[in-house]
Amino acid sequence: MRDSRYLPHLTWNEVRDLEKQAGVVVLPIGAIEQHGPHLPTATDALLAEEITKLALERLPKGAKVWRLPVQSYGKSNEHLGFAGTISLRAETLMAVVMDIAVSVAASGFRRLCFVNAHGGNSALLAMMAREIRVTTGLMVFNTFTNAGAPDPIEIPALEAKYGIHANDWETSLMLHLRPDLVQMDKAVREYPQLEGNVGLTGGAAVAAWLTRDWSTTGVFGDATLATPERGAARLEVSVAALAKVLEEISRFEVQQP
Numbered sequence: 001m002r003d004s005r006y007l008p009h010l011t012w013n014e015v016r017d018l019e020k021q022a023g024v025v026v027l028p029i030g031a032i033e034q035h036g037p038h039l040p041t042a043t044d045a046l047l048a049e050e051i052t053k054l055a056l057e058r059l060p061k062g063a064k065v066w067r068l069p070v071q072s073y074g075k076s077n078e079h080l081g082f083a084g085t086i087s088l089r090a091e092t093l094m095a096v097v098m099d100i101a102v103s104v105a106a107s108g109f110r111r112l113c114f115v116n117a118h119g120g121n122s123a124l125l126a127m128m129a130r131e132i133r134v135t136t137g138l139m140v141f142n143t144f145t146n147a148g149a150p151d152p153i154e155i156p157a158l159e160a161k162y163g164i165h166a167n168d169w170e171t172s173l174m175l176h177l178r179p180d181l182v183q184m185d186k187a188v189r190e191y192p193q194l195e196g197n198v199g200l201t202g203g204a205a206v207a208a209w210l211t212r213d214w215s216t217t218g219v220f221g222d223a224t225l226a227t228p229e230r231g232a233a234r235l236e237v238s239v240a241a242l243a244k245v246l247e248e249i250s251r252f253e254v255q256q257p
């Protein structure tokens, strides 16, 4: 079915004639990479695309928010050594997002937002958001698929600290959205052996980690906690938060002093 918020479904004339003064183009971005023994390698690409689509369906009718096809391949070199991981080099992904942004600007849009589902893309997208702002004049925004929404489920402290990949959160979302692609009989619990102030995320110092340094299964977290119900609750807070921030971004104006 034709989706009027999905830009590639429109003709070029329709894209040209969109009211763009307010409005934002959204680029979902994921990864094709190992996600443990129980989840498909497309997990992040699927989540980026699906959560973005659901958030746009949630918007008020007049909101001017349009989405592009998901950028499925990301920067996943932290997972190299695990079969099925298809990673772009940093410079390739930088060029891809810049070229997309230049095209978005040339089509007359004023705002671009990344909706990222893969932590390994985050630093690059944060940097590129500013490069694109400087190069194209677009107002550029960067958010994650949960748009900052906290976990509505109470989780063990270890999961909160180290559950960052193929974990309870991601596995639950997939159990809710694509149960046909989840093999729960193969789900595992694996945490890195780290003590002190050095972390994988958020510590006093952050290690430039490679998955193979810390995990044998490819999992960081406890995938065995996952249920479809936990996934439904997490999807709901994510979609609501993402819809809210995208609507706000669509009206955002830089207030130059």
Ligand SMILES: [Zn+2]
Residues within 6 Å of the ligand: 035, 043, 044, 117, 118, 165, 166, 170
């Ligand atoms: Zn993931």
